[in-house]
Amino acid sequence: MTTRPEFHRFHNGEKAALPFAVEEYEDRLEELRERMESAGATVAVLTSMHNIAYYSGFLYCSFGRPYGLVVTETDCVTISAGIDAGQPWRRSFCDNITYTDWTRDNFWRAVLSVAGTGAIVGYEGDHLTLMQRDKLEDFLQPLTMLDLSYSTMNQRMYKSPAEIELIRAGAAVADVGGYAIRDAIREGVREIDVAMAGRDAMELEIASRFPDAEYRDTWVWFQSGLNTDGAHNPVTGRVLQRGDILSLNTFPMISGYYTALERTLFLGEVDAASLKIWEANVAAHEYGMSLLKPGESCASITGQINAFLAERDLLQYRTFGYGHSFGVLSHFYGREAGLELREDIDTVLEPGMVISMEPMLTIPEGLPGAGGYREHDILVITEDGNENITGFPYGPESNVVG
Known part of the structure; x- marks a missing residue:
């Protein structure tokens, strides 16, 4: 029987030319990690179009599906829906995981695979809905949560x-x-x-x-x-x-x-x-x-x-x-x-x-x-x-x- 995965890496084709050089994205992530450390966050789960595009180069089209960018001390991974196939990988400066529609909440299972449980999770309080916040807590079981929306906005200014x-x-x-x-x-x-x-x-x-x-x-x-x-x-x-x-x-x-x-x-x-x-x-x-x-x-x-x-x-x-x-x-x-x-x-x-x-x-x-x-x-x-x-x-x- 064919296994239907909850999420997988569909790295289809070669990386596309992004708006900025690799060094630009590396500098942005370095500053984000400094801001996370200052705030006390060990992982950031970003969900807005603007922050995901700013830190990774990938601008998503939601159509009712959640998207994310998970940043840890060592990893940076965009999380995208299967309907987009390999495009998010090609347009992301960093790694990408594709989640499938076969089971509800596979998005959060993909996030969990990078973020783990028990972390101090930084999130965007001006974007994450109440429903998705509840799911974040259920799947990631964070030690605590910190709002990074103002800090990331300040960086983008x-x-x-x-x-x-x-x-x-x-x-x-x-x-x-x-x-x-x-x-x-x-x-x-x-x-x-x-x-x-x-x-x-x-x-x-x-x-x-x-x-x-x-x-x-x-x-x-x-x-x-x-x-x-x-x-x-x-x-x-x-x-x-x-x-x-x-x-x-x-x-x-x-x-x-x-x-x-x-x-x-x-x-x-x-x-x-x-x-x-x-x-x-x-x-x-x-x-x-x-x-x-x-x-x-x-x-x-x-x-x-x-x-x-x-x-x-x-x-x-x-x-x-x-x-x-x-x-x-x-x-x-x-x-x-x-x-x-x-x-x-x-x-x-x-x-x-x-x-x-x-x-x-x-x-x-x-x-x-x-x-x-x-x-x-x-x-x-x-x-x-x-x-x-x-x-x-x-x-x-x-x-x-x-």
């Missing part, structure tokens, strides 16, 4: 030179998408038509720049009129009309790394009330970028921009924080919440961090200048200030189009 190089390339790809969108804008076309032009241009650019990468999840949010009121409003079939306020948002995804370009535009003409709001938001954007330097805290920067807008009687129209970190994140996963420009974040900027400046004002329908205004640039914090790696122009001089 500081970008290596190789990460900054990839993010810089992503910002350039976002600009390519922006120009394709601007060229596609005209009266009578739908939001979806414009969005597809930007997405297609970016995917072609990514394939040209990164011939060995996986291609997925690059997207565009292009909004018009009332649809511009929110930063994350989806694309619709609304037809563009002369005088519309437009919101251009390009999001190239390169091996799990997200970058973005966001711009306000107007179709054909901009009325006086809208122009006044737009110019004020551009001024806040430029002022905010001038504040991004080492030694400044997120809360302090936020307070200064708040005061800038309050002086112009516009603070009540601000809808969210003024910027956030970049790295392994997307709309599906990941967030370095310790590096966001908000009143409740005290993190001090340091060289090697990458952060956006993206003030947004939303004027409700029925008021002069109604719509959502947002500009977004990506900046690398340097020793004495910042470097803006976004190239697409902003403001009324460049973005009244069509």
Whole structure:
């Protein structure tokens, strides 16, 4: 009778080219192990897309199945579902174990084979569900458990030179998408038509720049009129009309790394009330970028921009924080919440961090200048200030189009 394994190693084919050199992943794991030792953890069981991708290079697609990365003092192993066959092995810097569907909870049996029982287990408190936490305790019988989510997030906030190089390339790809969108804008076309032009241009650019990468999840949010009121409003079939306020948002995804370009535009003409709001938001954007330097805290920067807008009687129209970190994140996963420009974040900027400046004002329908205004640039914090790696122009001089 054929044995049906609970898990096995399906190392099919050769290792693929990963986003970073082996040394980059070794350095990340070395720091993770130092953080584990400092916290007292003897094994880490990581389950989020962003941490698994950050430490191993493998970005999973869950489809309802659990995935993991188990790190001990000597081992680093991704745990993946049989439906993916050999792809997780090829895309993991480290070892890989495939678990099967034949018996429920084979995922945890595979984790157990690496982690053992009785360890001090580090986990991600911001990701592990209550159900999966119970199973971790049942299978691994940990001596105790420690939340590593904040520590791993803190590690990811500081970008290596190789990460900054990839993010810089992503910002350039976002600009390519922006120009394709601007060229596609005209009266009578739908939001979806414009969005597809930007997405297609970016995917072609990514394939040209990164011939060995996986291609997925690059997207565009292009909004018009009332649809511009929110930063994350989806694309619709609304037809563009002369005088519309437009919101251009390009999001190239390169091996799990997200970058973005966001711009306000107007179709054909901009009325006086809208122009006044737009110019004020551009001024806040430029002022905010001038504040991004080492030694400044997120809360302090936020307070200064708040005061800038309050002086112009516009603070009540601000809808969210003024910027956030970049790295392994997307709309599906990941967030370095310790590096966001908000009143409740005290993190001090340091060289090697990458952060956006993206003030947004939303004027409700029925008021002069109604719509959502947002500009977004990506900046690398340097020793004495910042470097803006976004190239697409902003403001009324460049973005009244069509």
